[in-house]
Amino acid sequence: MKTERVDTLHSSLNEGGRELINVKFIVGTGRGLRRDQVEQAAKSAVKRAFDSGLIDNPPMSNMAPM
């Protein structure tokens, strides 16, 4: 079961002709957070990003330089 969960995220990062080079996380702030929650959240986030067409949209301060 444990191997299946890890392979699922790992496999998703190596599918679609992509070769994983590096993956990092900023985990959430919830108490009692489990590894499988983080992995599933990351897997879902990656899927959403690719489903959206990978449109680049960095956060902007929307302020004029001081």
Add this chain to the structure above:
Amino acid sequence: MAIKPVSRLRTLIERIAAQSLPVEIPTIRDALVDLHIQDRIIFYPDNEMNPEELRGVYYQYRVRSGVYADPENISLIIYCARLSIPWQRIICCKELVHIFDTDFETTDLAEEIDGLIDRLLGPFSTEDISVYDIMAAKDRLALYQCLPLLFPESERIKYKELLIRNAVTIESIAKAACLPETFVRLLMSDEWPSLAEAFEC
């Protein structure tokens, strides 16, 4: 005595050095691409990401558009769009620093993903030391190493002097930099120059 080569992070910091506040994420990204370390760097705001579970993902991968095509090195940074803009900026910049990870620091095997997340979630252990502890420690270090990119040293010195004269507050500096106050407080501390030197940033 051999001179230690300037790290690529320091090279990037020097390229950003002349920027005024707020330093925008695309400015840092463009400087990185100019260094030819990555072909593309993409930022994706995720409105469905639950910040209690996850706040950011850095996914670096290689892909070929065709059998005979050169591989393209891409960094995808997925960030939680439910967080404040200052926190989104911190998350994006911290993840950018991972572009400089050495082979030892990269996480690309299934068991490394497992071990890294366990170490990020659990308390630091002094009993069961493993390479994953070092990986997690380096991961946390990136959070501090990204700060000089978002708050160039010349600006830090300027605002520190203004703060000492009570001409500005931590709150007003944070607004000018578009950063969370907790990081501005650290940058304005007397300890920061020594920390930056220790963190090699």
